[in-house]
Amino acid sequence: MPPGVILTDALASTTMEFREQVPALVRSWRLDRTEDVAAMLALLFSGGGGYGNGTVPAAERPRQHVT
Numbered sequence: 001m002p003p004g005v006i007l008t009d010a011l012a013s014t015t016m017e018f019r020e021q022v023p024a025l026v027r028s029w030r031l032d033r034t035e036d037v038a039a040m041l042a043l044l045f046s047g048g049g050g051y052g053n054g055t056v057p058a059a060e061r062p063r064q065h066v067t
Helices: 016-025 034-045 047-051
Strands: none
Touching: 034 047
């Protein structure tokens, strides 16, 4: 799992303005929760995770189409 910013109690106690700026520092579109990390690790260690080939899984923000 690549490192990211996890919304812990310590981070949750900061100002909303600060929390809104943090994802941009790590090229993310949101703050992750511990449940998100647990779910990804559960998938990777499950039978379904056997499909992986050693690359880093990436979840991208849905792209908006410009017309």
